Amino acid sequence: MTLDDAIRLKTELLIKGLTFSDEALKTVGQGGLEKVFWVFEMTPSTHKGTGDGTRPLPNDMLLPYDLYADVRYSPGSPFKVHKSGDAVILMKDNKEICEVRWPKRPDFYDKKTRSGESMKKVASMRGDCGLRVCFDNACNYFASGEQCKFCNIVPARQRNRDHVVTRKEAEDIYDVVKEAVIDNPVCSHLAMTAGAAKDDGLGNLPQILERLKPLLKEKNFPIVTAVTATRNIEETEYLCSTGISSVAFNLEIWDEKIFNEICPGKTRRVGRERWIQSLKEARDLLKPARALSSFVVGLEPKESVLGGIDYLSSEGIWPIMSPFVPMVGTDYEGKEAPDTDWIWDVHEKATEIIHRNLPDAFCDEIWDGDIGICPSCTTTKLFFDFMRRIVPRDNPKRIMSNESVEAFV
Numbered sequence: 001m002t003l004d005d006a007i008r009l010k011t012e013l014l015i016k017g018l019t020f021s022d023e024a025l026k027t028v029g030q031g032g033l034e035k036v037f038w039v040f041e042m043t044p045s046t047h048k049g050t051g052d053g054t055r056p057l058p059n060d061m062l063l064p065y066d067l068y069a070d071v072r073y074s075p076g077s078p079f080k081v082h083k084s085g086d087a088v089i090l091m092k093d094n095k096e097i098c099e100v101r102w103p104k105r106p107d108f109y110d111k112k113t114r115s116g117e118s119m120k121k122v123a124s125m126r127g128d129c130g131l132r133v134c135f136d137n138a139c140n141y142f143a144s145g146e147q148c149k150f151c152n153i154v155p156a157r158q159r160n161r162d163h164v165v166t167r168k169e170a171e172d173i174y175d176v177v178k179e180a181v182i183d184n185p186v187c188s189h190l191a192m193t194a195g196a197a198k199d200d201g202l203g204n205l206p207q208i209l210e211r212l213k214p215l216l217k218e219k220n221f222p223i224v225t226a227v228t229a230t231r232n233i234e235e236t237e238y239l240c241s242t243g244i245s246s247v248a249f250n251l252e253i254w255d256e257k258i259f260n261e262i263c264p265g266k267t268r269r270v271g272r273e274r275w276i277q278s279l280k281e282a283r284d285l286l287k288p289a290r291a292l293s294s295f296v297v298g299l300e301p302k303e304s305v306l307g308g309i310d311y312l313s314s315e316g317i318w319p320i321m322s323p324f325v326p327m328v329g330t331d332y333e334g335k336e337a338p339d340t341d342w343i344w345d346v347h348e349k350a351t352e353i354i355h356r357n358l359p360d361a362f363c364d365e366i367w368d369g370d371i372g373i374c375p376s377c378t379t380t381k382l383f384f385d386f387m388r389r390i391v392p393r394d395n396p397k398r399i400m401s402n403e404s405v406e407a408f409v
């Protein structure tokens with residue numbers, strides 16, 4: 001299998017999902033890292049037993065070339081994972097393709113914070129190194145029916161009651177970060193996100209960032225905050241002065257008319273113009289290529305999304321991408337997913353544009369995780385995989401967690 005074959009396989013798995021044999025599922029949750037729906041339920045179908053934790057799916061899957069792929073259950077998929085002897089094997093149309101592995105379950109998943117909260121319900125781990133916190137699994141846009149049409153943050157939280165605490169206390173987040181990044185380090189960077197806050201501002205993020213400051217002094221670790229765009233420059237200045245490495249104000253859709261239709265809350269409460277302005281403000285305050293905006297690709301024409309990628313990257317803002325998935329509980333549940341070739345073409349062209357306009361995005365520091373995510377933990381996205389087609393590299397080496405990825409069986 002070539003690198004391109006492995007990236008294509010990951011692309012197909014993200015779009016088409018997969019199923020499991022019962023034997024293969026038994027390898028999860030003991031030594032293999034089980035799935036936590038920490039923000040969205042990124043699957044086209046619900047999986048019985050995942051919501052209440054009785055029969056968990058694996059979180060991520062390690063493919064050849066050390067590519068990490070998000071595991072997405074989809075009963076109609078041609079992909080299936082089964083157990084053969086000591087190995088866990090991925091099949092397509094009942095033909096074996098390759099052996100796969102699960103990242104190892106971190107010890108903090110069985111620990112509690114000082115307040116007695118389960119650490120796993122406060123923060124979860126992605127891939128080999130990424131700590132993820134959704135500090136508020138609610139979004140104000142749902143209350144007024146203005147939610148983004150592809151999003152299921154609220155229904156995912158309601159269905160998967162055992163997975164997370166809805167609103168996390170700063171003190172609990174402090175405890176998990178201290179445990180997972182400093183005291184018993186298995187994670188090397190932190191990504192924090194939340195739905196839109198009630199006042200359209202930063203919600204309880206400032207309180208959390210203030211609480212994390214002593215930890216950042218003890219040991220520097222990159223933090224990205226993926227939140228709605230700021231209301232004004234003062235808010236951007238505050239956010240960028242807290243010690244975070246990068247921000248992601250995710251515009252999701254570039255075409256103005258389609259953005260208005262798909263993201264009514266973002267349109268009415270913030271507006272596209274202010275959204276782009278806040279990205280420019282963050283760009284001016286952070287190191288190069290540390291102001292990011294994610295796009296859901298597959299919901300607007302190719303020319304439109306590539307036009308947005310060209311514009312933003314030429315402005316020093318890094319557009320990143322996720323293939324659209326018609327997730328359960330969204331307005332778009334049951335909608336057709338984009339074609340693998342289409343997704344491939346958009347990613348290939350987008351990466352070339354970014355390499356030309358914003359070469360800083362390809363620097364070593366970012367590859368190693370300085371934007372709060374890296375090739376070993378962006379399991380739901382493909383952009384790092386396409387970047388390594390332009391600048392060949394291995395995954396970052398994890399000195400602190402060199403045993404964290406290993407076959408469980």
Ligand code: SF4
Nearest residue numbers: 139147148151195196
């Ligand atoms: S702003 Fe949109 S994408 Fe973000 S949580 Fe709310 S509805 Fe979902």
